Amino acid sequence: MTRTSQLGSSPERSDAPAKTSGALRYTDDRVRPGTLHAAVLYSPHAHADIGRIDCAAALAFPGVRGAFTGADWPDVLIGLYMGDKPPLARGRVRYYGEPVAVVVADDEAAALEALRLIRADFTPLPALGSPREALAPGAPILHPDLGSYRRIAAILPEPGSNVANRSRIRKGDADAALASSPVVVEGEFSFPPGDHAAMEPRVAIAEFGLDGRLTVGSSTQSPFGVRTLLSKALGLPERDIEVIAAPVGGGFGGKAGIQLEPLACLLAMRFPGRPVRLANTREADMVSSPGRPGLQSRVRVGATREGMIQAMDMELLFDSGAYADYAVNVSRAAAVACTGPYNVPNVKADTLCVYTNHPFATAFRGFGHIELSYATERALDLLAARLGMDPLELRLKNAARPGHTTPTGATLDPNTGDLPACIARVRERLDWDAGRRAVLPDGRIRAKGIACFWKAPAIPTFTDAAATLSFAEDGSAVLATGVVELGQGSFDGLRLIVAEALGMDLAMVRVLRDADTDRSPHDWTTAASRSLFMAGRAALEAVADAVAQIKRVASAPLRCPEEDLEVSGGRVFLRDDPEQGLPLSTVVLGYVYPNGNAIGGPVIGRGRYIARGLSGMDPDTGEGRPGLEWTMGAEGVEVELDPRDGGFRVTKAACAMDVGRLIHPALARGQVVGAMGMGIGYATREAFVFDSRQGVQNGSLRDYKLLRYGEEPEYFADFVETPQGDGPYGARGLGEQGIIGMPGAIAQAASLAAGVELNELPLTPEHLWRAMREARS
Amino acid sequence: MKDYAGPIELSLRINGETRRVQARPGDSLLRLLRERLGLTGTKCGCENGDCGACTVLVDGAPIKSCMALAVECEGSDILTIEGLRGHPVQKAFAVENGFQCGFCTPGMILNAVALLSAHPEEDEEADREWMQSNICRCTGYEGIRLALASARRSLKD
Ligand code: FES
Numbered sequence: 001m002t003r004t005s006q007l008g009s010s011p012e013r014s015d016a017p018a019k020t021s022g023a024l025r026y027t028d029d030r031v032r033p034g035t036l037h038a039a040v041l042y043s044p045h046a047h048a049d050i051g052r053i054d055c056a057a058a059l060a061f062p063g064v065r066g067a068f069t070g071a072d073w074p075d076v077l078i079g080l081y082m083g084d085k086p087p088l089a090r091g092r093v094r095y096y097g098e099p100v101a102v103v104v105a106d107d108e109a110a111a112l113e114a115l116r117l118i119r120a121d122f123t124p125l126p127a128l129g130s131p132r133e134a135l136a137p138g139a140p141i142l143h144p145d146l147g148s149y150r151r152i153a154a155i156l157p158e159p160g161s162n163v164a165n166r167s168r169i170r171k172g173d174a175d176a177a178l179a180s181s182p183v184v185v186e187g188e189f190s191f192p193p194g195d196h197a198a199m200e201p202r203v204a205i206a207e208f209g210l211d212g213r214l215t216v217g218s219s220t221q222s223p224f225g226v227r228t229l230l231s232k233a234l235g236l237p238e239r240d241i242e243v244i245a246a247p248v249g250g251g252f253g254g255k256a257g258i259q260l261e262p263l264a265c266l267l268a269m270r271f272p273g274r275p276v277r278l279a280n281t282r283e284a285d286m287v288s289s290p291g292r293p294g295l296q297s298r299v300r301v302g303a304t305r306e307g308m309i310q311a312m313d314m315e316l317l318f319d320s321g322a323y324a325d326y327a328v329n330v331s332r333a334a335a336v337a338c339t340g341p342y343n344v345p346n347v348k349a350d351t352l353c354v355y356t357n358h359p360f361a362t363a364f365r366g367f368g369h370i371e372l373s374y375a376t377e378r379a380l381d382l383l384a385a386r387l388g389m390d391p392l393e394l395r396l397k398n399a400a401r402p403g404h405t406t407p408t409g410a411t412l413d414p415n416t417g418d419l420p421a422c423i424a425r426v427r428e429r430l431d432w433d434a435g436r437r438a439v440l441p442d443g444r445i446r447a448k449g450i451a452c453f454w455k456a457p458a459i460p461t462f463t464d465a466a467a468t469l470s471f472a473e474d475g476s477a478v479l480a481t482g483v484v485e486l487g488q489g490s491f492d493g494l495r496l497i498v499a500e501a502l503g504m505d506l507a508m509v510r511v512l513r514d515a516d517t518d519r520s521p522h523d524w525t526t527a528a529s530r531s532l533f534m535a536g537r538a539a540l541e542a543v544a545d546a547v548a549q550i551k552r553v554a555s556a557p558l559r560c561p562e563e564d565l566e567v568s569g570g571r572v573f574l575r576d577d578p579e580q581g582l583p584l585s586t587v588v589l590g591y592v593y594p595n596g597n598a599i600g601g602p603v604i605g606r607g608r609y610i611a612r613g614l615s616g617m618d619p620d621t622g623e624g625r626p627g628l629e630w631t632m633g634a635e636g637v638e639v640e641l642d643p644r645d646g647g648f649r650v651t652k653a654a655c656a657m658d659v660g661r662l663i664h665p666a667l668a669r670g671q672v673v674g675a676m677g678m679g680i681g682y683a684t685r686e687a688f689v690f691d692s693r694q695g696v697q698n699g700s701l702r703d704y705k706l707l708r709y710g711e712e713p714e715y716f717a718d719f720v721e722t723p724q725g726d727g728p729y730g731a732r733g734l735g736e737q738g739i740i741g742m743p744g745a746i747a748q749a750a751s752l753a754a755g756v757e758l759n760e761l762p763l764t765p766e767h768l769w770r771a772m773r774e775a776r777s
Numbered sequence: 778m779k780d781y782a783g784p785i786e787l788s789l790r791i792n793g794e795t796r797r798v799q800a801r802p803g804d805s806l807l808r809l810l811r812e813r814l815g816l817t818g819t820k821c822g823c824e825n826g827d828c829g830a831c832t833v834l835v836d837g838a839p840i841k842s843c844m845a846l847a848v849e850c851e852g853s854d855i856l857t858i859e860g861l862r863g864h865p866v867q868k869a870f871a872v873e874n875g876f877q878c879g880f881c882t883p884g885m886i887l888n889a890v891a892l893l894s895a896h897p898e899e900d901e902e903a904d905r906e907w908m909q910s911n912i913c914r915c916t917g918y919e920g921i922r923l924a925l926a927s928a929r930r931s932l933k934d
């Protein structure tokens with residue numbers, strides 16, 4: 001019997017028919033007749049006291065069912081790790097775009113028209129435009145109640161200041177090592193906050209049923225997380241809340257927290273029996289719902305003259321905006337990995353999540369690692385320049401290897417990927433040794449840059465996944481998990497894993513499409529590039545459980561011990577006499593003897609997984625093991641710069657990543673290439689532009705420029721396979737990592753081309769042109 | 778020029794069928810398709826003409842349906858993604874991984890269908906100009922580029 005192994009092949013995605021035909025229904029494609037529509041009034045100020053809000057005229061508008069302000073829910077505070085955010089602003093607004101009032105009407109047009117009739121008075125206050133401003137003595141304190149917010153223990157706010165979290169790393173003795181290092185460089189590196197800009201704007205549709213149960217359809221990456229947080233915010237038990245996550249039109253971390261759901265639910269509870277739809281316009285999605293943090297940082301690196309890094313001393317200030325949301329944990333995750341994938345014996349790092357009057361920040365693909373990588377890679381560039389050393393050689397020399405310790409003191413085990421091999425691949429792809437800088441005949445300058453990255457999921461120590469495997473009459477298998485489809489293709493990876501483990505034809509394996517907290521097995525969140533790893537492990541256990549059940553049933557009609565049986569090719573059969581066997585279709589729902597007697601019953605395989613051996617961090621030194629598995633790699637770019645006008649283009653982008661084991665090469669490539677494309681946008685154009693009062697000036701896709709067709713470079717994605725011992729078939733996570741090194745690599749190449757160190761993003765042509773002009777004068 | 782006031786009844790030719798539908802004069806084609814006709818394959822990514830997720834074909838030309846009034850489309854042939862069945866461009870997007878989350882995909886595919894009928898021969902300049910009206914946040918455009926090339930090949934055969 002030959003097994004039908006498809007692992008490592010790239011079959012067509014199972015959702016291709018639904019996604020290319022328009023058949024797939026996302027959350028907002030599921031609006032029922034009779035649904036009420038909510039429209040939100042957003043703050044025009046970044047920081048202001050709220051005076052009177054008069055909703056009378058709005059309430060009188062035909063079709064309007066209600067109008068609400070923060071005063072309607074005086075006690076509700078929402079937060080992921082720390083409850084600091086009211087569903088509608090109370091007393092003051094803290095960012096431009098903060099929801100202030102909401103109108104609910106029979107249709108959206110009426111809600112929007114009525115919204116214009118609300119009169120709201122504001123008294124503007126001075127607005128904080130950066131973490132450094134927010135940390136300066138005498139800065140206004142944005143959250144005077146910081147000390148009384150409910151929070152998890154791992155988050156360490158500093159009441160009386162604007163620090164929502166401070167994580168500390170103290171490894172070895174960085175001060176002494178820096179003092180004795182023959183070469184020390186220091187730099188400051190920064191960028192403004194920006195947005196995920198997933199193509200599907202966020203939406204939540206909530207119904208408080210006449211039976212007292214709350215049902216929420218949401219474009220969320222975290223149906224179970226939303227259920228828990230709703231339970232806390234609304235005072236309803238989890239058993240009375242159902243969260244349904246349809247496939248999501250792009251997440252990138254932006255839908256991993258809790259966002260529109262609480263307000264949608266509070267409104268629904270005012271109108272039992274009628275669904276309430278709260279949908280973002282694109283503009284609201286960019287500015288009012290959370291984006292990604294900005295960064296201000298300072299890094300000092302000490303090294304020997306040979307380029308061996310002795311110590312790093314760093315301060316990473318995350319601009320969290322008005323509320324903490326995921327950013328508190330982003331800053332913590334950045335501490336865990338703060339040095340980047342290098343062997344640094346002495347580390348002193350403070351990573352802070354700082355409140356400002358910017359739109360608030362949540363998780364973003366990379367989860368703090370873009371920020372730390374950009375800062376450390378820029379610092380290494382300064383070091384390479386000081387040493388007169390090739391930046392690639394410097395990285396190779398210091399690359400983290402098994403046996404080295406991470407900033408938190410955890411030892412990199414033999415599962416650790418092969419970073420030097422990744423660097424070697426990028427070196428080849430970019431023909432690195434042919435030279436890093438060249439002037440083209442037309443005067444443009446071509447230059448190369450390289451950066452390395454690592455990332456481990458920054459997850460709770462008890463992060464879980466689960467799976468069930470059931471079967472249909474035709475013997476086909478259905479896998480149910482709590483994983484949400486975001487486009488990443490986890491379902492197809494899981495299908496391959498199940499098909500491989502069952503020895504079954506891929507066409508006979510399906511994965512359930514919606515994640516539904518009432519029906520799907522529990523799963524922490526679809527984030528942190530952990531779905532294939534953890535749900536994959538759970539799926540393997542579910543298969544093993546199902547196989548055991550199949551053998552138990554089949555052993556009776558086949559008259560043999562269970563141990564003699566094997567399941568493969570859609571059959572269960574005698575290992576030593578494969579002709580003797582049964583098709584699975586005759587066993588998986590119970591076996592029926594010719595006389596009508598039946599045994600067994602439906603097979604249901606169960607599988608579970610929970611993160612292994614994780615611990616928290618010591619609050620003073622960061623010591624601990626918070627990272628599950630480390631995915632490492634290297635990335636490089638080639639850019640072309642026109643020195644006359646700053647015109648600038650990334651022409652090649654290469655990534656080599658150690659993924660443990662490739663499950664579905666085409667999907668893996670898609671993740672890496674997509675992440676690199678996003679990283680190019682991040683480094684070269686994407687950022688909010690603020691006016692002097694911290695209002696967002698480019699909160700639409702017209703002004704907030706994303707990469708468009710034809711602007712993409714030639715992509716190279718290479719994979720190294722050093723098996724992850726505890727990963728499914730040796731695989732580890734890879735969804736986010738491709739973005740991490742891009743800003744650093746691009747900044748290095750652009751700096752080399754421009755002949756001036758570029759330490760701020762985004763690297764727009766104007767920015768480059770100005771920097772070059774300043775350098776000349 | 779026709780004057781409209783209050784709710785009106787429109788008769789639209791959509792995906793080869795004549796559909797009679799109540800509309801307000803200010804309704805966009807996008808809203809009408811999604812909210813009145815249940816044709817939710819057409820996506821709303823910005824409602825501002827910037828993203829192309831709402832692209833449909835009107836008399837064969839790609840139109841951002843969020844920017845078109847439904848009343849303007851009377852008498853025209855409207856093709857939405859639901860009306861495109863088994864087209865080589867759809868197949869190419871599937872085979873070449875021209876999508877991930879799929880939210881931009883209906884608009885991308887329809888725009889590509891129009892592009893390939895206007896420019897059956899390889900034409901990087903035209904491709905860029907046409908396809909730049911649609912944003913894909915997921916793929917980095919590699920799969921979309923491959924899908925275009927492969928669809929162009931199969932349409933020629
Ligand atoms: S929804 Fe029409 S262009 Fe974006």
Ligand code: FES
Nearest residue numbers: 877879913914915
């Ligand atoms: S596939 Fe997600 S936006 Fe294109």
